[in-house]
């Protein structure tokens with residue numbers, strides 16, 4: 001009986017192709033919008049997540065200055081860190097994997113005729129560990145180079161391409177300002193970040209070399225710390241904060257003049273934001289599904305009026321209310337499911353195109369496809385019920401007499 | 404809901420109306436369409452219902468067909484008090500025991516003759532193969548071999564009425580109710596239809612109650628019942644055949 005009714009419904013739908021298509025248009029657009037929004041949103045979230053984890057998820061970052069880093073921030077007012085601060089953290093805090101004191105400056109680099117303005121970063125080998133940098137060729141710094149502050153460097157892949165093109169840079173000497181610096185290694189590329197920054201555009205030199213030959217001071221602006229996966233980040237953060245307050249002689253009640261960022265925290269905030277945005281967009285799209293449902297109800301009501309005689313015949317011949325109800329309900333559900341399927345296909349195509357255009361990954365989300373389908377079927381049930389009940393409750397005598 | 408009353412041979416009344424009234428509307432606007440009808444019809448009868456327009460013939464047919472219930476009085480169908488049944492129970496009676504031929508044919512548009520005839524079998528839950536075979540048999544019985552796939556729009560009035568009759572008898576009903584089945588057919592077509600009905604009454608023992616305005620058509624029936632102002636008037640002399 002149900003199968004029979006489904007066949008009947010699809011025949012009824014095919015009889016009026018134009019009207020049926022217009023009826024389901026609302027559902028198609030609604031479902032397509034939901035699928036597109038959620039898929040693109042999911043792609044953006046995934047991208048933010050990979051981006052941040054490419055910085056290292058177990059990364060802590062300590063800056064001087066109060067609060068965040070606003071434009072022209074307040075950092076300058078606070079004393080800079082010294083190498084000893086980083087050493088003290090490495091020595092006294094347990095549960096750490098590596099600590100890398102860090103200072104940087106924009107500098108013109110020159111090799112032969114090529115020159116390139118880039119960020120020169122002074123740090124230790126810990127930098128590679130903490131920030132997840134892998135070497136493509138060459139080596140990291142030796143202890144002697146770090147201790148003596150020798151003029152050696154490891155190139156980010158952008159700098160290597162700009163200065164050397166396809167040639168092997170290892171062993172060559174480049175100029176950083178006035179100093180001549182020997183290339184000992186080259187980093188693997190991490191690619192461009194979606195925030196627009198090129199992560200590969202930098203040159204790493206030993207911190208001591210940076211301080212002596214470039215900055216002319218012993219200041220350290222940032223300390224990168226990576227924690228062991230197992231440890232509690234919260235207690236480590238707390239311990240570092242206490243240690244630094246002590247070293248910087250901040251009395252109780254006074255605010256920190258440095259700030260501790262937790263990458264996991266930042267990642268959660270950022271992915272959380274994109275998730276909320278995705279949900280919002282999805283909700284807006286869902287409203288159009290609702291509108292689509294009202295469209296179906298409208299057409300079903302018209303259909304019931306138009307087919308009053310047919311309903312009368314069926315009732316007179318011996319159909320019970322439930323059977324007529326089922327017939328119209330199934331018709332509505334078949335319509336809306338059909339709209340749902342078309343919408344899903346359209347939505348996925350639009351999402352794939354959009355992902356390409358916006359350069360975010362296309363993350364297929366089977367969950368939302370199922371939800372969209374079930375939802376469109378539900379729209380059929382909910383908005384088809386009222387017209388179907390109207391049909392089932394008709395008086396057969398009145399219905400037969402209808403026009 | 405299987406037959407509870409015996410076969411054709413039994414003479415107990417199939418249909419019994421006792422002081423049936425039907426009032427439409429309320430208070431001053433009330434319209435007393437039936438004002439106390441007593442009517443007994445036995446299994447296998449062929450009854451013609453006649454009377455002027457507005458005398459309550461269709462109202463009575465609707466009650467006989469379990470489409471409507473009396474305002475007062477009793478309608479016993481095979482001994483079942485129809486007035487006490489709910490909508491769905493009455494639908495089940497129609498499904499299993501009754502066949503209708505409506506005045507305006509009332510076939511499903513854009514649906515083939517064969518599918519129209521199959522319709523009552525669908526609600527009876529007859530399996531597809533058997534359904535098709537039964538529908539074809541009914542279609543042949545009304546002389547429409549070769550018109551299976553035609554839709555009502557492609558059939559003449561007489562042919563449409565035959566489809567309607569085939570649809571009514573395909574289930575082999577206890578009672579066939581026909582409200583002016585020849586109402587808008589010429590006399591030659593009307594006679595054909597009457598011959599079909601007479602044959603079904605004679606050969607299959609289907610009880611027929613038919614409303615008609617034309618004495619010529621009524622004469623095919625073994626008994627005539629006259630309605631006047633919601634009451635049954637003087638009966639036909641053929642009543643003695645009961």
Ligand SMILES: Nc1ncnc2c1ncn2[C@@H]1O[C@H](COP(=O)(O)OP(=O)(O)OP(=O)(O)O)[C@@H](O)[C@H]1O
Pocket residue numbers: 427428434435436454455456457458459460461462463
């Ligand atoms: N649904 C209704 N509401 C109000 N009055 C009705 C309704 N149905 C029928 N009537 C009235 O009841 C009376 C009997 O109607 P009915 O249809 O039974 O007449 P009829 O004998 O079949 O007439 P005809 O030969 O013209 O078909 C008429 O006066 C009619 O106006």
Ligand SMILES: [Mg+2]
Pocket residue numbers: 460461462582
């Ligand atoms: Mg009438």
